[in-house]
Amino acid sequence: MTAAIVGIGQTEYSKSAGRSETLLAGEAILAAVADAGLKPEQVDGIVSYTIDPVEETELVRALGAREIGWSSRVPYGGGGSQGVLLHAAAALAVGAADVVVAYRAIKARSGSRFGAAQLSGRPTSAHSGSTAMQWSNPFGVITPASWMSLNAVRYMHASGATNEDFGRAVVQLRAYAATNPAAHFYGRPITLEDHQASRWIAEPAIRLFDCCQETDGAAALVITRADRAGDTPAPVAIAAAAGAGLFEEEIGSNHYRPDLAVMDGSVALAKRLFDATGIARDDVDVALVYDAFSPILLMQLEALGFCGFGEAKDFVADGHLGPEGSLPCNTNGGLIGEGYIHGLNLTLEAVRQLRGTAVNQVPDARTALVTASRTGVVLQHPDAAP
Amino acid sequence: MTVIRLSATRPAPVVTDDSEAFWTAVSDGRLVAQRCSGCRRFRHPPRPICPYCHSLEHELFDLAGTGTVYSYAILHHPQNPAFDYPLIAALVDLDEGLRVVTNLVEIDPSEVRIGMEVEVVFAPTVDDMAVPVFRPVGDDR
Numbered sequence: 001m002t003a004a005i006v007g008i009g010q011t012e013y014s015k016s017a018g019r020s021e022t023l024l025a026g027e028a029i030l031a032a033v034a035d036a037g038l039k040p041e042q043v044d045g046i047v048s049y050t051i052d053p054v055e056e057t058e059l060v061r062a063l064g065a066r067e068i069g070w071s072s073r074v075p076y077g078g079g080g081s082q083g084v085l086l087h088a089a090a091a092l093a094v095g096a097a098d099v100v101v102a103y104r105a106i107k108a109r110s111g112s113r114f115g116a117a118q119l120s121g122r123p124t125s126a127h128s129g130s131t132a133m134q135w136s137n138p139f140g141v142i143t144p145a146s147w148m149s150l151n152a153v154r155y156m157h158a159s160g161a162t163n164e165d166f167g168r169a170v171v172q173l174r175a176y177a178a179t180n181p182a183a184h185f186y187g188r189p190i191t192l193e194d195h196q197a198s199r200w201i202a203e204p205a206i207r208l209f210d211c212c213q214e215t216d217g218a219a220a221l222v223i224t225r226a227d228r229a230g231d232t233p234a235p236v237a238i239a240a241a242a243g244a245g246l247f248e249e250e251i252g253s254n255h256y257r258p259d260l261a262v263m264d265g266s267v268a269l270a271k272r273l274f275d276a277t278g279i280a281r282d283d284v285d286v287a288l289v290y291d292a293f294s295p296i297l298l299m300q301l302e303a304l305g306f307c308g309f310g311e312a313k314d315f316v317a318d319g320h321l322g323p324e325g326s327l328p329c330n331t332n333g334g335l336i337g338e339g340y341i342h343g344l345n346l347t348l349e350a351v352r353q354l355r356g357t358a359v360n361q362v363p364d365a366r367t368a369l370v371t372a373s374r375t376g377v378v379l380q381h382p383d384a385a386p
Numbered sequence: 387m388t389v390i391r392l393s394a395t396r397p398a399p400v401v402t403d404d405s406e407a408f409w410t411a412v413s414d415g416r417l418v419a420q421r422c423s424g425c426r427r428f429r430h431p432p433r434p435i436c437p438y439c440h441s442l443e444h445e446l447f448d449l450a451g452t453g454t455v456y457s458y459a460i461l462h463h464p465q466n467p468a469f470d471y472p473l474i475a476a477l478v479d480l481d482e483g484l485r486v487v488t489n490l491v492e493i494d495p496s497e498v499r500i501g502m503e504v505e506v507v508f509a510p511t512v513d514d515m516a517v518p519v520f521r522p523v524g525d526d527r
Binding site: 115116117118119120132134135136137138139140141142143146149150151152153154157199200201202203204205206208247253255256260 | 396397398399400402405431437456457458459460461462463464465466468469472473475476477485486487488489495500511517519
C-alpha cells in the first residue's frame, strides 16, 4: 500500500447531538483536515459507506471544496466501514484524488434509532448489501440483534460458548471505556454479575449489555499518498486494506451460508490482510474488531485466526484482550463501551494507538488491525513500515 | 395482558418481480422453491439466474414442508406491535437442502432445540397473504 492516514477528527459522542448529520460530518472533517495540517479547500476526494445520511453535494458546499475528483460509498453498512480506506487507497493510487476524507456521521439514538424494531416496505435499502432482509422481515426478525442472534445461537451450539463467555468480553470492553473520557460508559465499569443481570434482547445469545451503544456523532480521517504524508505531523501507514464479500453472504441478515458458526467473510478477509501481504498475525500489537454485539467479537477473533474455532471463550477468559494480554482489543471500549459511530471510531482509535496518544495506550504499539467482519485494514507506525 | 387480535397483524411480505411467484404460492398454502431447469438444483431465496449453471429457466417445485431447526433465538426486545412476544425466530433447514428464516409456533420457547424436527404451517398476514412458519412434528411435538 502506498497510502497513509494523516489526520483524524471527531465530534463528541452523545445520545442527542442536537444538530444535523451534515454539520456533524463537517465538524469531524474540519478537525481531521486541521489535524493533518491541510486546508479544507485541498480536499478533492470523499468516501463514506452505507447508510450514512449525509448528501455529498451538501457536504462539499459546506466544506468549500473546490473540485472533487472522486467520491465513493462502500456497501454493507458498518461491515463496510473499513472499506473506506481500501477505496481511498485505490483512488490515490490511480491519481483520481490527492486528499481524501473518509467520514461517517450518525444520529443512531436521537434520529432514526438503529436498533428499533422497524418494518420496511421496501425490499432493502439501496446499496446496503442486505437484500435478504426482505426474507426475515415478515417473521419479526427486523433488528440487528435479531438478525445476528440467529448466527450467534448456532455458534454457541457448535462451540460450547455461553452468554457468560460473551459477558467476559463485555466486562473487558467496559473496563477500557471506564477510563476513556470520550466513551459513553466512561467511569462505569461492570462486573460479570451486572452483565448477567441485564435483560434478554435475543435469548440465549444477546443481553442488553451485549449490544453496542446507539450513538450520535461523527468521525473522519484524511488519507493521502504515502510520498506526501511525510510533510504532515503524524502520519500512519496503511500497510494493508481489503474487503471480502462471499456468495450468499450479507451483513446482518447473513443466514444462507452453509456454516453460520464461522464468520467465513472474516476468514476470507484475513487471508487478504495477512496471508496475501506477508504481515503476520503475531505482528499485531492492538486490534480493533467490530463489536456491534459481543458474540460477533468472539466469532471474528476465531475467523481472523487469532485462536481456533471454539477457543475464543478461553482466549477472552485468559485475559488476552486486556491491556496485559497478547492482543489488547478495542482499547477505546469498542462500539459496546465507547459508542457506535458505525465502526469508524474504531479506526480513529487505531490511529491514536500508533501515534502513542490513546487513553489506554498499548506500550510501543507499531501495528494495529481494524476489522468490520468483511472489510479491514492493517495500519502501521511509519517506523514499522517496510 | 392478553391481546386478542381480531385480524392478522403480521406484515405482508415485500413482493418483487423475482419473489412474486413464491409469495403467490405461499398464499395458496404451498411451500415452493425454484428448481433450475438446467442443472435441477434448488435455490432459495428466489433469483432470476441459476448461480450454479447460469440457466435462466426454472420451475416452481412443491417442497415437502419438513425440516430441522438449524438455529433460533427468543426475541424479547425491542418489540414491534405487529408481533406477539416473546417471538421465536428460527432458521429451518428444509429436507431439500434449503434454509429459510421463519418463526416456530405451537411450542413453548423453553422447549426449542437445535435439530428438532418441524413441519410447515401457514400464518396469515395483512393484505390476505401468508408466510410459512413451522411447528414441531413427530417425537419433537
